[in-house]
Amino acid sequence: MSDHIPMRVAVVGATGFQGGATARLLVERGHQVRTLSRKAEADRPELPGVSFGEGDLGRYEDVRQLFEGATHAAVVMPLVYQAETVMRYAQHIAKAARESGVRRLVYNANTRVPHRTTNVVAFETRRLAETVLREGLAQSGVELVVVRPPVYLDNLFSPWNGPALLSEGVLAYPLPEAAPTAWISHRDLAEAVFAALTVDGIGGHTFDIGGSVSLTGDELAAAFSRGLGREVRYVPLAPQVFEQGLSQIVGPEAAAGVSGLYHYMASGLEPNLMACDGGTSSTALSVKPAAVEEWVARQPWHMWIEEMA
Numbered sequence: 001m002s003d004h005i006p007m008r009v010a011v012v013g014a015t016g017f018q019g020g021a022t023a024r025l026l027v028e029r030g031h032q033v034r035t036l037s038r039k040a041e042a043d044r045p046e047l048p049g050v051s052f053g054e055g056d057l058g059r060y061e062d063v064r065q066l067f068e069g070a071t072h073a074a075v076v077m078p079l080v081y082q083a084e085t086v087m088r089y090a091q092h093i094a095k096a097a098r099e100s101g102v103r104r105l106v107y108n109a110n111t112r113v114p115h116r117t118t119n120v121v122a123f124e125t126r127r128l129a130e131t132v133l134r135e136g137l138a139q140s141g142v143e144l145v146v147v148r149p150p151v152y153l154d155n156l157f158s159p160w161n162g163p164a165l166l167s168e169g170v171l172a173y174p175l176p177e178a179a180p181t182a183w184i185s186h187r188d189l190a191e192a193v194f195a196a197l198t199v200d201g202i203g204g205h206t207f208d209i210g211g212s213v214s215l216t217g218d219e220l221a222a223a224f225s226r227g228l229g230r231e232v233r234y235v236p237l238a239p240q241v242f243e244q245g246l247s248q249i250v251g252p253e254a255a256a257g258v259s260g261l262y263h264y265m266a267s268g269l270e271p272n273l274m275a276c277d278g279g280t281s282s283t284a285l286s287v288k289p290a291a292v293e294e295w296v297a298r299q300p301w302h303m304w305i306e307e308m309a
Contacts, residue, residue: 007031007197010067010102012057012093013076015045017154018108021186022074022193023050029194036066057089060096067096072197076108077129079250081121081257090129094136104143104203106196107133108189111261112148112208112273120260143203145196147281150210150274151175153185153295156224160245162304165232171224172235174242174262175274177217182210182276188289195285207281211289214275220292227296239263 009026013019014035023033027049034051037044044052055062057078067073075093080086097105109126118124130146137144155161156173164170175181184192192209196202215223217234224232243259250258265273282288 007072008070009033009197010070010073010096011035011050011075012066012073013078013108014047014050015039016076016078017152017186018110018189019074019076020045020047021190022076022108023047025187025190025194026074034066034070036062057092058085060092063092063096064099067100067102070100070102073097073102073105074108074193074197075105075133076110077126079254079257081125081253083121083125083128086125086129087132090132091136094133097137097142098140102142104145104197105133105137106145106147106193108193109146109148112150114264114270114273118264120264121257122261123264125257145202145204146206147189147192147196147209148206149184149189149192150182150208151184152189153183153292157299157301159304162301165224165228166301166304169230169232170235171217171221171232172237173217174237174239174259175217175265176268176271177234177236179265179271180214180216180275181220182212182214182274183220183292184210184289185295188287191287191289192281192285195287199285202284205284207284208277209281209285209287210274210276211292212276212279212282213291215292223292224296227293228301239266 009031011019011023011033014023015037023035024047026033034053036053036055038056053066057063077086077089107130109130111122111126113123113127133144164172217236221232221234239259239262242262243255246258247255
């Protein structure tokens with residue numbers, strides 16, 4: 001649809017890791033990108049080529065200004081888990097997309113979503129946002145495409161993983177060892193979002209994107225061993241321990257929201273929730289996610305050696 005025609009894309013969430021990866025890829029491919037931020041210019045991440053507008057998703061006029069002149073939109077919600085707030089954000093986005101005449105909006109749910117409702121806010125607020133967008137864009141002429149990723153490889157390239165991997169060969173993460181997971185990188189997420197923005201005939205579809213294969217914890221460690229050229233073993237991390245560490249970075253409320261996903265996975269209620277979809281999404285979107293060992297081999301792990309020194 002638009003892969004060869006310059007798009008003007010409103011990216012909601014470009015100051016975060018996922019939205020930032022999408023924004024950078026769009027700029028790299030010659031498209032115009034605009035985003036919204038409440039932060040002062042000095043506190044914003046470096047996003048060369050991205051135009052910033054000051055504002056808040058909670059104020060409709062700010063969102064409307066972001067969407068002014070946009071042909072497409074890519075949306076990921078911030079780490080907010082109050083249902084009323086998320087609903088208001090989604091309502092503002094849907095209304096702005098309608099009124100500005102956006103052709104297609106791609107919503108990154110940030111996670112897979114169970115078929116049945118749960119008491120996990122990390123799932124239910126994202127389900128709520130998707131529902132509000134579907135209802136708000138129905139009969140509007142704006143196509144909605146939803147992508148639901150599993151877990152990000154980039155979570156493993158972190159201060160709490162890098163040093164332990166290099167010094168002890170330990171890969172610790174709050175997923176059960178036996179849970180098959182289609183790990184995906186932020187870059188491959190961006191590729192999927194780009195495809196969702198541009199591929200013809202997929203309006204209204206939902207895709208459980210992810211890596212090309214599902215890996216258990218031990219299989220993930222084996223892939224890391226190949227990528228790093230050293231022995232790595234997987235250690236399941238207790239979700240409550242993960243939550244305690246995360247709360248020091250993003251605060252207790254956001255940490256509780258994020259970690260709810262891992263508490264749910266630890267319950268074993270839906271062990272295949274994060275697994276690959278058998279190639280359905282990659283075929284429809286014409287994307288080919290990198291193998292885990294290839295991603296591992298490309299990362300600058302030496303920086304953690306410098307950190308430890």
